[in-house]
Amino acid sequence: MAVDRVLANLDLNLLVTLDTLLRERNVTRTAESLGVSQPAVSGALGRLRRHFGDQLLVRVGNRYDLTPLATRVAALTGSALAGVRRVFDATAEFDPSGLDREFVIVSSDYAATILGPLVARRLAAAAPGARLHLRQTTPYAVDHAAETLRSADGLFIPHGFVTDLPYLDLYSDRWVCIVDGDHPDVGDALTLEQLGELPWVALFNGPTAFASAARQLRMLGVEARVDVVVDGFLQMPFLVAGTRRVALIQERLARRLAPVSGVRVLPCPFEVVPVAEAFWWNPLYRNDPAHIWLRGILTAAAAELRHQPD
Structure with a gap:
C-alpha cells in the first residue's frame, strides 16, 4: 500500500509547535513553553503557513488572533497529539517508572x-x-x-x-455555610430567612455556574443577595471574614481554611444534595x-x- 504523501512528509514536531502556537497565540511564549529558540518557532510558523496556505495567526492591535481555519485546526490538534502519544506510549507491559x-x-x-x-x-x-x-x-x-x-x-x-x-x-463532600467568627447577627445556626437577608460571596454567579447548593436554595424561593463574585472557592473564606457576608462552600475545604481565615463553619439550614x-x-x-x-x-x-x- 502506498504511503500517504502528507504523512510521509510530516514532521511530528510541527504538530507540537502548531498546537502550542494556536493555544499561546504568541511566538515568544510558544518558544518558552517548548524550550526552543524564537527563530525556530518563527521558522516552524512559516512552514505551517505554507502547508495550510493560511496565515493562521493575524495581528489585531497588540495581539494575535486565530484565522477561521486556525480556529478549526485548534479544535483538532489536542486529540491528534493524544492519538500520536497513545501510539508511541503503547508497550507490551506498561511501566510507569519510565x-x-x-x-x-x-x-x-x-x-x-x-x-x-x-x-x-x-x-x-x-x-x-x-x-x-x-x-x-x-x-x-x-x-x-x-x-x-x-x-x-x-x-x-x-x-x-x-x-x-x-x-x-x-x-x-457536604455543603456548609461560612460566616465571620464574630458575626454580630448569627449565632450557632443560620436560618433560611438570614440567607435571604445577608450579603453573599458567590462563585461565578451564572445560570449554570453557580454552586449546586445555591441553585437548590433558589428552588426554595430564597434568592441570594450577591455582594462579591469570585472565580474560585479558595478566596471565599477571606472575603467572608470580618464582614456580614455568608458563603456556601464544601466542608472539606471549609475545615482546612477556617483556622487561617477566621470564619465559622455552620450547617446549611436546608436539605442539600452532597457534592x-x-x-x-x-x-x-x-x-x-x-x-x-x-x-x-x-x-x-x-x-x-x-x-x-x-
Whole structure:
C-alpha cells in the first residue's frame, strides 16, 4: 500500500509547535513553553503557513488572533497529539517508572486543593518522569466539556454538570455555610430567612455556574443577595471574614481554611444534595495504558482521601 504523501512528509514536531502556537497565540511564549529558540518557532510558523496556505495567526492591535481555519485546526490538534502519544506510549507491559508525559487535568481550585496533593504524591512516587498540570476550570470549560477534553486528560467536576462522557467517581463532600467568627447577627445556626437577608460571596454567579447548593436554595424561593463574585472557592473564606457576608462552600475545604481565615463553619439550614466529585474523560482514552494507569492513581488517591478523618 502506498504511503500517504502528507504523512510521509510530516514532521511530528510541527504538530507540537502548531498546537502550542494556536493555544499561546504568541511566538515568544510558544518558544518558552517548548524550550526552543524564537527563530525556530518563527521558522516552524512559516512552514505551517505554507502547508495550510493560511496565515493562521493575524495581528489585531497588540495581539494575535486565530484565522477561521486556525480556529478549526485548534479544535483538532489536542486529540491528534493524544492519538500520536497513545501510539508511541503503547508497550507490551506498561511501566510507569519510565513514563515521560504531562497529565493535564482541568480542575476547580477546590478539587485541586483537596485531591491534588494526594495525586501528585502518588505520581511522583510511581512515575518520576511524569508531570501533573492542574489547569484552572472556567464556566466555558464545563459547559463545553467535550471540547475541553480534546486537549486535557480529564476534568474534575461534580455530577450534575456533565453528561454523555465516561467518568470515575472519586469522593463525596457536604455543603456548609461560612460566616465571620464574630458575626454580630448569627449565632450557632443560620436560618433560611438570614440567607435571604445577608450579603453573599458567590462563585461565578451564572445560570449554570453557580454552586449546586445555591441553585437548590433558589428552588426554595430564597434568592441570594450577591455582594462579591469570585472565580474560585479558595478566596471565599477571606472575603467572608470580618464582614456580614455568608458563603456556601464544601466542608472539606471549609475545615482546612477556617483556622487561617477566621470564619465559622455552620450547617446549611436546608436539605442539600452532597457534592459527588468525579473525573470525566474523553472516550478516546478508554484503552490508553497510561490513562488507565492514571485512573488507577486517582482511584487510590480518592480512597486515601475518603479514609482521612473529617
